[in-house]
Amino acid sequence: QQPVQSPQAVILREGEDAVINCSSSKALYSVHWYRQKHGEAPVFLMILLKGGEQKGHDKISASFNEKKQQSSLYLTASQLSYSGTYFCGTEKIGAGSYQLTFGKGTKLSVIP
């Protein structure tokens, strides 16, 4: 079951904040976040395992609400380099095969 991401696209000015959401109808084992720049491969950002767990990388952080089966990616004080498409990947509980199902992505554009 493909996770649902929102919004589909967002345009920010440098320095502004954004939140990208990812939700699933299935119980989740983990949530992964990847960023893909135009014409390039997706690059791993972070993985969240436990309910309520929050992780951060520079000014990008994420949370995982296990009960709601939702994750949110927070981008603060956005930089031009943050532009790209962000994908969440969800790993189901009991899957056993360590398989990720990706959402359709959220296209983030940061402008000067």
Place this chain on the structure above:
Amino acid sequence: EAEVAQSPRYKITEKSQAVAFWCDPISGHATLYWYRQILGQGPELLVQFQDESVVDDSQLPKDRFSAERLKGVDSTLKIQPAELGDSAMYLCASSRGVAGANVLTFGAGSRLTVL
């Protein structure tokens, strides 16, 4: 930094021809994935290998697609015959296959255009 190698980067072919893509994962990564990404969409899993065994190929169109990973190292994805709808980016990824730490490293991808 270790990388996943893929070739060719670009392939243009005519409908009904055969195409093949090659992937060499990061050394020591037991799990290998082939994803297809249509422009503007998220990656869609085609096939997953654990060592040389297929773990999941439920989304692989088996009438025309085949994949193998003979010695549990590099892998080949083949399409025969190619159809117009196969135009997409084919991404290979590998991981250690450890639950809770299953970070995927993607290759640069092979972009297929079917005319």
